[in-house]
Amino acid sequence: MAETEKDVSMPTEKVPAKNLLRDVVDKVYAEAWEAKKRGEPIGWSSSKFPAEIAETLGLKVCYPENQAAAISAKHGGQRMCEYAESMGYDNDICGYARISLAYAAGAGGDERPMPQPDFMLCCNNICNCMTKWYENIARMHNIPLIMIDIPYNNTPEVNEENVAYIRAQFEEAIKQLEKISGRKFDEKKFEEVCANANRTARAWLKACSYCQHEPSPLSGFDLFNHMADVVTARCRKESAEAFEALAEEYEQSVKDGTSTWRYPENHRIMFEGIPCWPELQNLFRPLKEKGINTTAVVYAPAFGFVYNNMDEMMRAYCKAPNSVCLETGVQWREDICRENKVDGVLVHYNRSCKPWSGYMPEMERRFRKDLGVGVVGFDGDQADPRNFSNAQYITRVEGLYEIMESKKMGGPKSE
């Protein structure tokens, strides 16, 4: 009743979706700290481990990849990487892994603190470096490691054997986590959690799809900022609601002809790979100066997946940038490029992510051949600023711009 009265007398201002999204992630970390204080076991989870299990069992989980991205975006990456290197970890190892290993060893990380783990949830669909990274932390803290192994998919389809193999591991993970939580797995709660996860994924994918509009009501770089929720809080109703609010805002922007991209949209590109978090401003600057809007990204929508039953769920967990074959990877990206109407592709050769960067030369060739767009690569790193050169990046972006401009003018004809 009070709410109704309030609505009539003083209309409440809508909370911007970005605030809702930020609050959800803050809540994930705050709840983990509170649970730790209560003596509950805390998990560290890889970003594409089936979050539905821990959520159903009421276990609080933190996400080292999200933490590493946040620390590096706030310029703590080099300090943490160097700490890990002083422990003996090679600087060729993924920057996220080095930051996480350093944090687990007590290096501190005020940029995004989270409680130390009592168990590890590792799924190697996101990358295989994850396995050794998590094993190391499990050994460092002498805690259990729950592993779900996703075989690399050499074919576009996921075969039945793999579905059965993953399903069996899923069941085993439930048993292990029942022991850790001291609770029984509740199927009804599981259904609710899955429904939330699907709702979040649908809303996230819908928000991402607004990049298809010309001009786009957003920059793809916004998605890099918003994706923290789909990584850390996929199974929560609040995440779904926040993404639905975000999609509504984009819908309104399309109607109003407004955009978070406040520059001309001379060209539209796909940004391939994980962004260089410590260099977001440097990445963005030459793009805005040339009026190049990033209207397609690969990394952000990769975390949005919908399933209708257990088999589909197993298959969904097989689809991640580093666990699908080249043909699936090409199809996936080329569909995004066509739907989002890009005329160029900017490829991040990421020193931290060798599996992803390794197949990019062939992908580049395919993009040029199949899409006829300009494609340019630059060297960088998702977390370690020592592996990025701004001057080199600017020259490559200008080169891409000049290729796209000349294509716009009618040339170049062919390679």
Add this chain to the structure above:
Amino acid sequence: MSDIFTMGIDVGSTASKCVIMKNGKEIIAKSLVDVGAGTSGPERAIQAVLAEAKLEMKDLAHIMSTGYGRHSMEDADSQMSELSCHARGAYFQFPNVKTIIDIGGQDAKVLRLDDDGMLVNFVMNDKCAAGTGRFLDVMARVLEVKIDDLESLAEQSTKDVTISSTCTVFAESEVISQLSRNTDKRDIIRGIHRAIASRVGALARRIGLVDDVVMTGGVARNGGVLKALEEELGHTIYTSELAQYNGALGAALFAYQKSK
């Protein structure tokens, strides 16, 4: 109708180059100062080229800067990346060019052009000096020879010596250990040229080699590297006296386009 004079200035990492063109057709003056971005080089190169052309700044219809230090040139009316400028410069000199191998002071790049000389694709070295002019500078210093003598010394080589490291620091160590074994400097130099050819050749293969292949940039002055590249790639590679001015030439041509 009065003549239109345009200037291209290529502010590289190790040298500043200027070209003044008349009506976008004729090179009337050029200058080169062996220091680049962040030094007095660009200004000295501008003064030198103006003196040679007997012109003043006010006579220039348009000045375009390119190269590593292009954005720091206050005198420039516009900027363009060295990629497009090299494409334009090479196409002006070699109308059949399809592939450009450009090796400058701190980067190596391979460019693909279409039939009209438009840039289609390019690859560049990563954040590493391997295969660049800097690599040669370091090796020349260790060998105590002048950079300009590398070509003639390599021609006198009689034995194959392999420098397998592409990393400048590791290659320097390899050269030092060859010297300590009394290996002939001339053989080492040819080995260094082949190491560059191998590194840059990999970039060129990645983009796909199509004739005619043209080499530009300061390192093209070293015929030993050019010869090693020809052997490595199995293609004839053309170059010209203007190889090091090629970026500035392209900028002067674009400047003419802008002036109209």
